[in-house]
Amino acid sequence: MDDQRFRLTFTVDRDNIKLREFLNEKMISKRTLAATKYEGGLLLVNGIERDVRYLLREGDEVKILFPPEIPSKGLVVEHGDLAIVFEDEAILILDKPPGQSTMTSQNHQSGTIANYVAGKFSGERIPATVHIVTRLDHNTSGLVCIAKNRHIHHLFGDKIIKSGFHREYEAVVEGHIQEDIFSITERIGRKDGSIIERIVREDGQEARTDVRVIQRYTKNGHDLTRIRLILHTGRTHQIRVHMQWLGHPIAGDDLYGGSQILIARQALHCALLEFTHPITGVKQTFRGELADDMASMLMERL
Structure with a gap:
């Protein structure tokens, strides 16, 4: 089976910087580094495993393989329909119908977006749990953003605070x-x-x-x-x-x-989500059409 752990690759832009400091500049948190070291991740420089004290040189390729994530025991893995608007290695944008919860709760333990995303990840052998960036009420429809790794979720948290998530x-x-x-x-x-x-x-x-x-x-x-x-x-x-x-x-x-x-x-x-992609830095804009029941309210105006 292919190694599907989430990974990021960077090119070093100057000499004599420690790997730990370089990754900190790339917003890799201390917690993430610790998890990478002790929970099945890897830090590679030019394809060779290194520790965080390693001294980098300009042009080095740094790759971090994040540890596999284990979904919480309370999240039931289920397979169901997801209206996918956009997906890449880092994020998933869905169009949630009314009458479906985003996350599990005491009253909604199955059939939620979280249950179905967990099923999608399981079926595709993606070693990740579900990180909801934006959630909607049970009866609110529309666009939902999900991070496919806890590091991406961390970056979105920073983006929301510093740059805004529109x-x-x-x-x-x-x-x-x-x-x-x-x-x-x-x-x-x-x-x-x-x-x-x-x-x-x-x-x-x-x-x-x-x-x-x-x-x-x-x-x-x-x-x-x-x-x-x-x-x-x-x-x-x-x-x-x-x-x-x-x-x-x-x-x-x-x-x-x-x-x-x-x-x-x-x-x-x-109807709209707009943000800077946490990995590419490119502005992303997603638009969604009204759900059928709302659209019908705008028809046959009398």
């Missing part, structure tokens, strides 16, 4: 929003007595959602507004809470005051 959503909300472009910056915290529901509260965490109206229309006697949203923070249920606070709950979102007359789940969709 996400755009589309939603259909109740009523006609009057302003065309605005921001909501109300703080969000847990609702007293609930482990699920969030509310706007002064002692909550900072949150910012930018809103742009795409279209105002009426369907079956119901005033609706199609909007585009940009998240600058990632609070739980952020868009849903902010739209409820605005007085325009998302259609179908019964947890936050939306009616299910026209759609049986919150009409919320992650």
Whole structure:
């Protein structure tokens, strides 16, 4: 069987730098180096195994083979359909349908994106566990980003903090929003007595959602507004809470005051992901079409 451990290769650009320092510049963490040494990885310089004290010279080829990852015992490996938008050796972009959880939980232990990705990796003999970079609520549809190695997940964490990970959503909300472009910056915290529901509260965490109206229309006697949203923070249920606070709950979102007359789940969709690829450094932009139930809300406007 071919060795399918995740690997990276670098070319040294100057003399007299220790391997450890060089890899630190490449954002290989101390934890990753320790795991590489003790858990089945390799550090190679020009094809020869070296330790982190080895002194490099300009032009040397440094290759790191990351140790195989073992999925957690609680993650059941299952095989199911995945709508793959993009895949390379480092990342996986999926289009998640509504009604499917991203990660396993007490209420959803099987049939999730995580279960199916674990099955994909197992079937392809990829020695990796599942690293969710962006997750969506059970009934939110759209694009999800997954890292195929814990080092890539670590790099995404750094990118999110320093450079930003751009996400755009589309939603259909109740009523006609009057302003065309605005921001909501109300703080969000847990609702007293609930482990699920969030509310706007002064002692909550900072949150910012930018809103742009795409279209105002009426369907079956119901005033609706199609909007585009940009998240600058990632609070739980952020868009849903902010739209409820605005007085325009998302259609179908019964947890936050939306009616299910026209759609049986919150009409919320992650339509765009944009970021710098953690390995190539190239800007990546991914767009996804609306799920069928949301698309039908925009048809036959009466």
